[in-house]
Amino acid sequence: MPRHFLSISDISRQEFHSIIDFALAIKRNPLLAGRPLENRHFALIFEKPSTRTRVSFEVAIHQLGGHTLFLSGQELQLSRGESPEDTAAVLSRYVDGIVIRTFSHEKLISFAQASQVSVINGLSDSFHPCQALADFLTIKENRRTFSGLKIVFLGDGSSNVCNSLIMAAAYAGAHVTVACPDELSPPQAILEFAKAEKMHVELERDAERAAAGADVLYTDVWVSMGQENQSHKKKQLLEPYQLNERVQAKARKDHLVMHCLPAHKGEEITQTVFESVNSVIFDQAENRLHAQKSLLHFLYR
Numbered sequence: 001m002p003r004h005f006l007s008i009s010d011i012s013r014q015e016f017h018s019i020i021d022f023a024l025a026i027k028r029n030p031l032l033a034g035r036p037l038e039n040r041h042f043a044l045i046f047e048k049p050s051t052r053t054r055v056s057f058e059v060a061i062h063q064l065g066g067h068t069l070f071l072s073g074q075e076l077q078l079s080r081g082e083s084p085e086d087t088a089a090v091l092s093r094y095v096d097g098i099v100i101r102t103f104s105h106e107k108l109i110s111f112a113q114a115s116q117v118s119v120i121n122g123l124s125d126s127f128h129p130c131q132a133l134a135d136f137l138t139i140k141e142n143r144r145t146f147s148g149l150k151i152v153f154l155g156d157g158s159s160n161v162c163n164s165l166i167m168a169a170a171y172a173g174a175h176v177t178v179a180c181p182d183e184l185s186p187p188q189a190i191l192e193f194a195k196a197e198k199m200h201v202e203l204e205r206d207a208e209r210a211a212a213g214a215d216v217l218y219t220d221v222w223v224s225m226g227q228e229n230q231s232h233k234k235k236q237l238l239e240p241y242q243l244n245e246r247v248q249a250k251a252r253k254d255h256l257v258m259h260c261l262p263a264h265k266g267e268e269i270t271q272t273v274f275e276s277v278n279s280v281i282f283d284q285a286e287n288r289l290h291a292q293k294s295l296l297h298f299l300y301r
Contacts, residue, residue, distance in 0.1 A: 002118045003299050006108055007127040008167035009193065015298065016136075016171040023137045023287070023294035030063070033293055036300050037066030040096040046122070047073035047102045048226075052261060053122045053130065056288035057099050064296055069095065073102075085114035092116040097300070100124075103226055118299050125160060125226065131260050132164035133291035136172055138284045139216060142256055146172035152214040152251070154179045154207055154241045155268055156234070157186045161220045161260050166190050170197035177202040179210035181237045207241045211250040217278075218258040219243040219268045235267070243269040248276065256280050 004010055011019070026033040042061050046054060058068045078087055084107050091098060092115045100119060102108055105126035112119040121129055136146065143149060151169055153162050157180035166186060169176045170193060178186055178201060185203055194201050204210035211217060222238045223231045248257070257269075257279040265271045274281065 002116060004112045004115075004119045005129060005295060005299065006105075006112060006119065006121045006124075008129050008132055008164055008171065010129075011298075013171045013197070016168065019133060019291070019294045019298050020137055020140055022297065023133070023290045024141055026293055026297075027137075027141075027287070027290040033064060033297060035065030036297055037061060037064040037096075040066045040300070041094070042066055042068050042097045042099060043091050043095045044068055044070045044122075045073070045076065045078075045098065045100045045102070046070070047078075047100075048123065050101055050122070052285055052288050053099075053101055056292055057122065060289055060293045060296060064293060066096075066296075084108075084111040087111070088114040088119070089116075097296075120295070120299075123160065125224075126163060128160045128164045128260070129168075130288065130292055130295065131161060132168035133295060134284060134287040135165060135218075135258060135260070136168050137287045137291045138258065138280055139172075139174075139256065141283075141287075142280060143215065146174045149174040149215040150177065150213055151175065151216040151218060152177045152179060152210050154210070154217065154219045154243050154247065155222060155238055156180060156184045156220065156224075157203070158184045159220060159224060162186060163190050165218065166194055166201055170194045170199040173199075175199070175202070177204055177210045177214075179204045179207045179241050181205070181241070183237060184234075207243075207247050208250050211247045214251040214255055216256045216258060217243055217248060217251055217273075220260055221262065221264055222268050238268070242267070243273055245270065245272055248273050248278070251278075254278075258284055261285055 101122035105124040
């Protein structure tokens with residue numbers, strides 16, 4: 001059976017650390033990665049717009065010796081009603097791996113179950129695991145260790161980014177505080193995953209109190225793709241959770257500011273905090289490339 005990567009839970013704690021450590025090594029010395037994807041072909045199926053996910057995966061696969069075929073949702077029979085299972089069954093007879101950026105996580109699971117090759121989640125409504133790998137690579141290269149770190153996420157605690165951040169932090173041995181309104185708390189299943197990994201997620205309704213002593217301040221857009229009809233309500237709910245100068249002042253002096261991008265400056269984060277000396281946001285974006293090269297190496301070695 002092929003090895004899929006649909007969420008952080010698809011790898012073990014040990015494998016998580018191995019992927020992060022190898023990503024750090026190949027970032028420092030790209031020649032260590034070799035060309036494990038020589039003569040392999042990958043389909044990139046994107047039903048949502050993308051900058052970092054698409055470019056980083058295309059470059060990563062090419063640097064490892066592979067070839068990519070980009071397919072937008074409208075270019076496939078999926079757009080005309082073909083089932084995910086049938087599409088997966090056909091594509092996996094042509095290619096050696098598939099990266100999907102889609103909406104429904106359940107659809108992604110159905111696709112993977114019918115695939116004969118590895119399927120990687122490039123983003124779904126429930127999870128963004130490749131982003132979490134890049135996030136913890138960024139933290140590792142700046143802090144050397146994860147143990148005991150306080151990571152504070154401000155914003156929509158039920159989002160795909162926050163879900164994957166919590167799961168990765170549970171494997172890393174870091175602490176997570178989520179500053180969010182009650183209506184947008186992390187799903188119970190995510191909290192149970194963290195609990196099973198001996199990590200308690202603290203939920204805080206006051207942003208400044210949450211940020212006290214933080215090693216990492218993390219935020220994301222308030223309205224994700226596909227949620228445009230909820231825009232006004234979500235912005236009202238999340239306005240008190242903006243990552244601004246008052247919140248930043250509560251964190252440790254050497255804290256990191258993180259954002260998975262794209263950023264709506266003036267909404268979830270202020271321009272000043274985005275551009276502060278603590279910001280590692282563009283390092284974080286670059287690290288999508290290195291983390292995904294390490295993930296591909298892990299899946300195809």
